[in-house]
Amino acid sequence: MADEVPSYLDLDRENHPAVLAGRRSRDAVQARDKQAWLANFAADAVVEDPVGPSMFDEEGVGHRGVEGLSAFWDKTIGTTEKLDFVFDKEIICGNEVAYVGKIVTHIAGHISEANGVFTYKADSNGDLVALRAFWEVGETVSSLRPA
Template identity: 85%
Template sequence: MSDAPAYLNIDRENHPAVLAGRRSREAVEARDKEAWLANFAADGSVEDPVGPSMFDEDGVGHRGADGLSAFWDKTIGTTEKLEFLFDKEVICGNEVAYIGKIVTHIAGHISEAEGVFTYKADANGDLLALRAFWEVEATMKSLRKA
């Protein structure tokens, strides 16, 4: 085992934020709302996308069990399928950022949200924050029939 500090010896497979992010995506792909909610810390939050949008007019995010449940119902729950296509992974501290895109299948259409998607884990390895940096306008322009 190396004596190097953790930031010079990142365990990419077992990093808490990587694991929390993977559990989140697996729950979404399985359409398992309860598993997705259980992955979050009690005070966990989602900002997807970051800032004001049709999902969050005030741009303050969705917090706690009720807020996260409502977010699922308004977004993930209305889709047929979500695909996570990430090209790059950047791990810093207790967070991981992925660069790539999320492909959404909804009502016979497909859209692609290109951006940066971050997951922050707390000391217990629970998901503390999920933040998605993607542009609504660009994503809407990508909308096409499936």
């Protein structure tokens, strides 16, 4: 029909699979629920947080599969007191969503801020297949201050 609007021009922002998967991921992090966070991922998913080499991933290849994601949680999320997700902009493309903003980390009585772009990619089942975070390690470390 000539009057039909293509799906890419009429996004269902609230029910988009990547938006929902990203929300589940953040909710599990805030609830400190490792099992719910892991269950949100496809079996062969990858987490790159941050993208490239870092203190969490010396080779910069990402964390893959259930064992890799579990180890990532233990090294990162599990060591924090709380994480706040402060996103200013949401950009949906295909089966992915990108957020521009920051993640505020509360750890050992201190706070740091990772300013960046955070992406979530969902598969056809609505499971996360990729979580990628673009933030600069040096800038984030230099933001560390007492809470």
